[in-house]
Amino acid sequence: MRMAHDFAAARAAAQHCPELTGHGQARGPRPEERTELLTAWRRNLARALADDLSPLLSDDRLDVTIGEPDPLTGAAALERIGALAANSLLRVGARGGASGETALLSFDYATALALTDRSFGGEGRTADNAPETLPRSAALMVEEAATMIAQTMTRVSYGDAPIPADAAARGEVMIRSENAARLKPFAPDAACLLFTLVIANQQGCTWRASLVVTPERMDRLLPGAARTPRPRADRRPATGTAAPFANVPLSLHAVLAEFDLSLARLQTLSPGDSIPLTMGRQVPLMVGEQVLAYGSIGTADDRMAIRLTRIPVPAFAEGAVS
Numbered sequence: 042m043r044m045a046h047d048f049a050a051a052r053a054a055a056q057h058c059p060e061l062t063g064h065g066q067a068r069g070p071r072p073e074e075r076t077e078l079l080t081a082w083r084r085n086l087a088r089a090l091a092d093d094l095s096p097l098l099s100d101d102r103l104d105v106t107i108g109e110p111d112p113l114t115g116a117a118a119l120e121r122i123g124a125l126a127a128n129s130l131l132r133v134g135a136r137g138g139a140s141g142e143t144a145l146l147s148f149d150y151a152t153a154l155a156l157t158d159r160s161f162g163g164e165g166r167t168a169d170n171a172p173e174t175l176p177r178s179a180a181l182m183v184e185e186a187a188t189m190i191a192q193t194m195t196r197v198s199y200g201d202a203p204i205p206a207d208a209a210a211r212g213e214v215m216i217r218s219e220n221a222a223r224l225k226p227f228a229p230d231a232a233c234l235l236f237t238l239v240i241a242n243q244q245g246c247t248w249r250a251s252l253v254v255t256p257e258r259m260d261r262l263l264p265g266a267a268r269t270p271r272p273r274a275d276r277r278p279a280t281g282t283a284a285p286f287a288n289v290p291l292s293l294h295a296v297l298a299e300f301d302l303s304l305a306r307l308q309t310l311s312p313g314d315s316i317p318l319t320m321g322r323q324v325p326l327m328v329g330e331q332v333l334a335y336g337s338i339g340t341a342d343d344r345m346a347i348r349l350t351r352i353p354v355p356a357f358a359e360g361a362v363s
Contacts, residue, residue, distance in 0.1 A: 078263040082197065083107040083236070089193045094240065097186060098159050101242040107252075110234035115227040118145075118235050118253045127153045127175055128221040129187035129214045133262065134195035134204060142258040143215070144194070145226040146187050147251045150175055156248055157182040165246045175219070178289045187214045190238075190252075198262045227255050234259055295347050296325050297338070323350065 087105040095103050113121065122128070127148040132141040148156070150171035157179040159165025175183075192212030195204065204211060218224050227233055236252040254262070298318040323335040324347060336347040 075260065075263065079110075079259070082263055083109075085200075086194060086197045087238075089197055090190065090238070090240070093189050093193045094186065097182075097189065098156065098165070098240075098242065099162055101159070101244070104241045106239045108237045108239070110236050113233050113235050114229065115231040115233050116229040118227075118233045119221050119229075121235060122147045122221050122251055122253075123149065125150065125173070125219055126221065127180065127183040127217070128219065128224060129184065129217050130224045130226055131187060131191040131194070132213050132215050133191050134198065134211050141195075142254070142261055143226060144191075144258070145221060145224065145251075145253040146190060147221060147253075148183055148186075148248075150179075152248050152250070153179045153183050155246070156186065159242075159246065164244070165242070165248070167246075167248070180217070181289060184214055184217060187217075188212070190250075194262065226253065232256055291328050293326060293328050293333070295336075295338075296327060 084107075087107045091103040091105040094105070095101055111121075122145075127150065129146045131144045131146055133144055134141050151167050151169075153175060154171065155165045155167040157176075160182055190212075191214065195212035216224060233253050233255055236254070238250040238252055240248045240250070298320045300316070300318065302316075320338070322337060324338055325332045326334045326336060326347060326349070332353060334349045334353070335351040336349040339346055339348055
């Protein structure tokens with residue numbers, strides 16, 4: 042049967058706002074959902090970091106906690122970090138962002154030095170006085186730790202979901218600087234969340250780091266916050282032959298001769314004087330005050346060279362160079 046009647050709407054069709062329909066944009070979590078997801082994200086990230094950072098810190102059993110975030114402006118967050126720190130701009134993979142999300146990670150210099158000391162088997166105590174410049178070994182240590190933290194954040198963000206093989210960001214350090222403002226991680230008037238990461242070992246050492254993320258980026262990191270259990274891999278403490286310390290340049294020197302001069306003779310020295318030297322057959326090759334090897338002096342390719350003849354201890358044995 043064919044109807045010949047025309048029907049008219051009794052009232053105008055409802056018009057819903059984009060926040061309700063979600064057309065054109067992904068709807069973020071509701072406030073109560075965000076609180077629950079953020080708590081789970083902090084808990085799961087802390088647990089994962091305790092496992093992942095352990096091999097970098099002499100295989101210590103670690104306890105990591107991440108406190109409630111402090112809501113700050115970008116300018117206030119940079120002021121809290123300070124004018125001089127070991128800062129890393131991280132790119133973190135997230136299910137909500139195809140190109141990853143950025144976050145600012147900062148260690149103060151004293152903490153960076155303490156972590157480096159612990160990674161080489163030292164106590165890892167934080168000193169009261171920090172240097173104005175960070176040693177190369179400590180800078181490499183911070184970069185390695187920051188990369189691990191970025192990769193762990195990525196894994197926690199994906200949770201049970203596999204990380205796509207073509208993901209643009211699996212967790213990496215984009216750039217480092219001693220001045221966080223140079224990294225331009227966020228606008229000075231932007232809303233930010235500052236998390237304090239507290240890392241502690243069983244020997245009583247405590248190290249802190251600051252992690253700053255904008256709320257909209259944080260929302261994209263929250264989905265998939267459930268932690269994915271992983272089998273514990275066979276891990277070894279970091280050594281001088283493993284990354285990141287294998288590339289630290291060391292200054293070596295060969296001692297050709299050693300002799301004594303009286304103070305009176307030393308005061309009479311002038312250009313043109315000759316001082317007889319007695320050079321031994323075995324010349325020590327040293328790093329600092331430690332003898333790495335002995336060798337004989339000769340030439341190679343028209344250049345002076347030393348040919349190693351004896352190595353008293355394995356030059357690259359764990360603990361041989363500190």
